[in-house]
Amino acid sequence: MSDRPVTRRIALATCADLPSIQHDDAHLAASLERLGIQPASCIWNDPAVDWSSFDAVLIRTIWDYYKHHAAFITWLDRLDRLGIPTINDSRVLRWNSDKRYLLDLARHEVAIIPTRVVGAHELIDALAAMSAQPVVIKPTISGGAWHTLRGNADDATFLQAVARLPIELDYLVQPFVPEVVSAGEWSLLYFAGGFSHAVLKRPASGDYRVQSEHGGSVEPVEPVAATLAAAEQALAAVAAMGYGDLAYARIDGVVCDDRFLIMELELLEPSLFLDGQPQAAERFARQLSARLDRLHPDTPAAGECLFSYGTLQTAAVQLATFGRQLAGQPDRLDGYRRELIRIDDPHVVATSGASHHPIVHHSGNQDDRVSGTVFRLSAAELARADAYEVDDYRRAAVTLASGIHAWVYVGATPASLAEP
Numbered sequence: 001m002s003d004r005p006v007t008r009r010i011a012l013a014t015c016a017d018l019p020s021i022q023h024d025d026a027h028l029a030a031s032l033e034r035l036g037i038q039p040a041s042c043i044w045n046d047p048a049v050d051w052s053s054f055d056a057v058l059i060r061t062i063w064d065y066y067k068h069h070a071a072f073i074t075w076l077d078r079l080d081r082l083g084i085p086t087i088n089d090s091r092v093l094r095w096n097s098d099k100r101y102l103l104d105l106a107r108h109e110v111a112i113i114p115t116r117v118v119g120a121h122e123l124i125d126a127l128a129a130m131s132a133q134p135v136v137i138k139p140t141i142s143g144g145a146w147h148t149l150r151g152n153a154d155d156a157t158f159l160q161a162v163a164r165l166p167i168e169l170d171y172l173v174q175p176f177v178p179e180v181v182s183a184g185e186w187s188l189l190y191f192a193g194g195f196s197h198a199v200l201k202r203p204a205s206g207d208y209r210v211q212s213e214h215g216g217s218v219e220p221v222e223p224v225a226a227t228l229a230a231a232e233q234a235l236a237a238v239a240a241m242g243y244g245d246l247a248y249a250r251i252d253g254v255v256c257d258d259r260f261l262i263m264e265l266e267l268l269e270p271s272l273f274l275d276g277q278p279q280a281a282e283r284f285a286r287q288l289s290a291r292l293d294r295l296h297p298d299t300p301a302a303g304e305c306l307f308s309y310g311t312l313q314t315a316a317v318q319l320a321t322f323g324r325q326l327a328g329q330p331d332r333l334d335g336y337r338r339e340l341i342r343i344d345d346p347h348v349v350a351t352s353g354a355s356h357h358p359i360v361h362h363s364g365n366q367d368d369r370v371s372g373t374v375f376r377l378s379a380a381e382l383a384r385a386d387a388y389e390v391d392d393y394r395r396a397a398v399t400l401a402s403g404i405h406a407w408v409y410v411g412a413t414p415a416s417l418a419e420p
Helices: 023-034 065-082 090-096 101-107 120-128 156-163 225-240 278-295 315-322 346-352 379-388
Strands: 008-014 037-043 056-059 116-119 134-139 149-152 170-175 185-191 194-202 217-221 248-256 259-266 304-308 328-334 336-342 356-362 369-377 393-399 405-411
Touching: 008 023, 008 278, 023 037, 023 278, 023 379, 037 278, 056 278, 065 090, 090 101, 101 225, 101 259, 116 120, 120 156, 120 170, 149 156, 185 225, 185 259, 185 278, 194 225, 194 278, 225 248, 225 259, 278 315, 278 379, 304 328, 304 379, 315 346, 315 379, 336 369, 369 379
Parallel strands: 008 037, 008 056, 304 405, 356 405
Antiparallel strands: 116 170, 134 149, 134 170, 185 194, 185 248, 194 217, 248 259, 304 369, 328 369, 336 356, 393 405
8 A cells, every 4th residue: 555644653672782673573663664653773772862752662672771770770760751651661661670570470379480589699598408409590680591500509610600690689599490491481472462472492402591692493383271371370460460451471481290380471672573473563563553542642533534335344354453443424435336356465354354355446427336434533543444455455535425525445456457
């Protein structure tokens, strides 16, 4: 489609080491553009960025925030003062930036890897209480296996490495779960509270770290019902703590003795594993567009009129495209004739439930009449309607029989040139 208005600007927050939109987010960014939302990559701690020029900040690859945590919190405070929403919400980001949140989950009866939080000066005593058990130690504020150690609690070499950890940090002490190596670590992705897709991450041979920078691999998988139920219990606990309405969430865990244990709850800057998941990226983009509408209710909600003679009149298509049902009134388009075309876009077919959609062409004969419904909607919703329509259509301005000036989707190819 053409003539898609840019109705919103969204900053995709990145870091100096990864300043551009990464491959995993490329289809998401393109999908946002098709919805009339202009994405821009912005380094989160770059003082030159004018954050007030954006409608929201989507947290993406700020993968050094844990090294500058105080500055990160100050940045969130600044965005709050400017009235620039973050996605997820800044309260969620603050809470999730410190892995002590695992203890909050445990208090809400969520099954987690057994976790103890201690100061650096308490590490040796904590390890002594764990005898010869294999353990993992990581800072409470960390990422990418930063300052993370694995070893036996009574191993002298391991204890020497522990003694060299930064003294100013606090640490999680957890038993090492061998299933991470033998079976892999799960990541379940949720957008707007609904399950989207899942991957299984495996470490390289001889390692225990599943991150790609350490040689880990990723493959798409389908979780069983029990794993989904455990992940959704964790999300319910988050909502009960007052951190609901999540735009995105990634639940990382491992299956031990047929039980899914939460390792991390990623609500801040997770990889969303969108590469190879175009429908998930498009679905997330639509949900972000709807969220921007809610975040900016001062924007006129009904500044455009759209005349529909086809599938945009159905409740299922409206809910999938706009996140709501539209209120409309019957109207008529004169001087156009209606026919059917085959639709090949699988997403549009799945949304509408029909492989053939109506299309109209200008005939010039006022006796040709097309009945339909005229809807009032926002400019952002009009952009989402543009994204729904395939390239066989273009949006044109018309005057309806009622005298209302409206947009309508007509054949992109003149009827005289269209294939029979």
